[in-house]
Amino acid sequence: MLLAFLLSLPAGASTLRVHYDVGYGNRITVRGSAAPLSWTTGQNATWTSGNVWTYSWSNSAGDVDVKPLINDAQWSTGANYRVRAGTTVDVYPFFGAAQGxxxxxxxxxxxxxxxxxxxxxxxxxxxxxxxxxxxxxxxxxxxxxxxxxxxxxxxxxxxxxxxxxxxxxxxxxxxxxxxxxxxxxxxxxxxxxxxxxxxxxxxxxxxxxxxxxxxxxxxxxxxxxxxxxxxxxxxxxxxxxxxxxxxxxxxxxxxxxxxxxxxxxxxxxxxxxxxxxxxxxxxxxxxxxxxxxxxxxxxxxxxxxxxxxxxxxxxxxxxxxxxxxxxxxxxxxxxxxxxxxxxxxxxxxxxxxx
Structure with a gap:
């Protein structure tokens, strides 16, 4: 499934890979600073094996700041992530309190x-x-x-x-x-x-x-x-x-x-x-x-x-x-x-x- 998904990506794509197990029936969405992303409504990421949620967009958007959410409601803790144009970035977020x-x-x-x-x-x-x-x-x-x-x-x-x-x-x-x-x-x-x-x-x-x-x-x-x-x-x-x-x-x-x-x-x-x-x-x-x-x-x-x-x-x-x-x-x-x-x-x- 992962190979088929990667082959389907457009040339020159920027990609965010969110490593997180949201549990059955939940989803990861992504919001960001440039179209097709926005800070008001999230885009659905695609689940791949190993509980990796992937979302890609054209690198013509330039460098983009992004944030993953659970069910487009619960924001990840910490700062935004920066995805440089044309790169793939792996993130391992958490959604609870910043309390070690x-x-x-x-x-x-x-x-x-x-x-x-x-x-x-x-x-x-x-x-x-x-x-x-x-x-x-x-x-x-x-x-x-x-x-x-x-x-x-x-x-x-x-x-x-x-x-x-x-x-x-x-x-x-x-x-x-x-x-x-x-x-x-x-x-x-x-x-x-x-x-x-x-x-x-x-x-x-x-x-x-x-x-x-x-x-x-x-x-x-x-x-x-x-x-x-x-x-x-x-x-x-x-x-x-x-x-x-x-x-x-x-x-x-x-x-x-x-x-x-x-x-x-x-x-x-x-x-x-x-x-x-x-x-x-x-x-x-x-x-x-x-x-x-x-x-x-x-x-x-x-x-x-x-x-x-x-x-x-x-x-x-x-x-x-x-x-x-x-x-x-x-x-x-x-x-x-x-x-x-x-x-x-x-x-x-x-x-x-x-």
Whole structure:
């Protein structure tokens, strides 16, 4: 049936493919910004196997903004979808509230580090509503600080779940799975740092890297509906968590394509990581977000890293986002206030690669 339908399409067609099971007796319609679509009355999409609803129109309409509806009454949640002239776009909408869920796995064993910790998961709003959909994954360090004030350092959480819910609902961000990896208290400095700072020592980042690559990511990909390729996989952290994000991301651009560091500790070991970037002539296939506050937050070191990346060819607004947080210090509340910036930069609306 799908082959026959595709053969029936006019040459030069633009096509929307809506992946959603509406249930028996219901239908998907499409409204949009250019004829034959309109925003007042929907056009019926055609059901094909696998619960894919397809609607096509001539590419002479140009680029068109569209929105799927159930029974031409219930609009999908989030922003409109853009279909470029002559392209086929697959979308995986949901129609309920922009409200994700959280779960966790306690006592997750690390054979690389010889210890256990909690993994904390944010599952996006459509996870249970649209089982046809798979998701990008954001791996974040200091997991206990992300979602819950009761477990966060100094009782201040980042509010990542609430922030992501709001960004998805407003159509500013694609749905993602967030994996919060708890730190292990006194081992945090060791695990989050390459070797070795004259004052603080450290040096366990290689083992922590192996823990993520060999244990955490395989577990997540086996148990959740992920898009496991590098195009949809990102790292984020703050302070030493930002440092280790840059360290792992640069070493494994075959696994990660996006890295964010808030107030990253680039001072570590006489700014050895920045020196390495300055001496490199290779531009890795990564998108970087980095920031710092103006209140004793390592702005000088972060700016030096920005300059090193720019010298390698990274361009502000394209594959580099550098931000100065006026008046902000090195605190959980400061990171919570601006976490929306890396989230929308790394996962903007309709950026997921299916």
């Amino acid at each position: 869920t959280r779960t966790q796995f306690d006592n997750f064993w690390s054979p690389q580090l010889g210890n256990t910790r909690t993994l904390r998961f944010y599952l996006p709003p459509s996870y249970s509503e649209n089982p046809l959909k798979r998701y990008p994954v954001l791996y974040m360090h200091d997991g206990q600080n992300l979602f819950d004030a009761a477990t966060a350092s100094y009782g201040v959480e980042w509010g990542v779940d609430e922030t992501v819910n709001g960004l998805i609902g407003n159509g500013q961000m694609d749905e993602v799975i967030v994996v919060g990896i708890d730190h292990t208290g006194s081992n945090r400095i060791y695990e989050y740092t390459p070797c070795c700072d004259a004052t603080y020592g450290g040096g366990g980042a290689d083992l922590y890297e192996r823990f993520i690559l060999e244990s955490v990511k395989p577990f997540v990909d086996a148990n959740l509906r992920t898009l496991p390729g590098k195009a949809n996989t990102a790292l984020m952290g703050s302070s030493l968590g930002g440092l280790v994000s840059f360290y792992i991301g640069r070493r494994h651009s075959d696994v990660f394509s996006k890295v964010a560091g808030l107030s990253s500790s680039f001072w570590w070991n006489n700014q050895a990581m920045t020196v390495e970037v300055e001496q490199s002539t290779v531009k890795l296939p990564l998108r970087f977000y980095l920031d710092a506050g103006t209140n004793n937050d390592g702005l000088t070191e972060t700016t030096r890293m920005r300059n090193a990346l720019a010298a390698d060819g990274y361009v502000q607004g394209s594959d580099l986002y550098y931000y100065v947080a006026q008046g902000a210090g090195h605190t959980e509340s400061a990171w919570a206030a601006r976490v929306y910036l890396p989230l929308t930069y790394l996962f903007p609306w309709q950026s997921t690669v299916y």
